[in-house]
Amino acid sequence: MRASLIQIDVNPDESINSRRRRVGSLVREQRGSDLVVLPELWTVGAFAYDLFADEAETLDGAREGTREGALDGTTAREMSEAAREAGVWLHAGSVPERGADGVLYNTSLVFSPDGELAHSYRKIHRFGFDKGEAVLMGAGSQLVTAALPELTLGLATCYDLRFPELFRGLVDAGAQAFVIPAGWPERRRAHWTLLARARAVENQAYVLACGTGGTHAGVEQAGHSIAVDPWGEVLAEAGPGEEILTVDLDPARVAETREVFPALKDRVLGLEAPKR
């Protein structure tokens, strides 16, 4: 199974419409890949908090499975078309979503090769502590897996990477590969690559972590999108700027790793708290 990670430069000197068109073309050029992955909040930039509300999209029609006018959001509509025209599974990164409850969410979208919104995932761990995304957006509460014909994906977004229990939950739900769109800052790049490899090793799963380049809202982005195999080997790693990584994934490699080194079977759950 071939996967392409499109690391996008997100700079304020390019309009959102122009970036959307440009990214649509890049997705269409990936015909021949099985899966294409985009970063977190690549239309606005993950740190451009003042754009979240204005650029928010609604997806509820799509969630309810209505076909007519189901994809209200511009990005969602354009990515649906790009997936269909390229004939690929498209993890379109995330968009600012306005839910039916009026709350904003950081929502990842997965389109099937016929352009249908097959899965969506609302980011569970919001970044910013007492500001930014953490106060502007609501938190998701639902783990999401996406069963592709070759491999089952577990979905996570950026800051989620720091929370290993989320990934264990995805493994328990059958995930063999984690897809992690991100807008990770250069300042903490060492954490990004370390944690991506750690999540692969501890869960014996592929990690496809796709970030942004450029600088937006004054935050320099790390780039360095990375694909890691279930043994923790780096299959490909990008530089700081716009770049496409293409890697081949083999479901048998997940099964083989879990069989020859069956550490996941040695998990001990429900440990007792220390005695006081």
Ligand SMILES: NC(=O)CCC(=O)C(=O)O
């Ligand atoms: N957009 C994010 O979730 C940023 C996460 C981050 O900067 C970090 O975990 O460090």
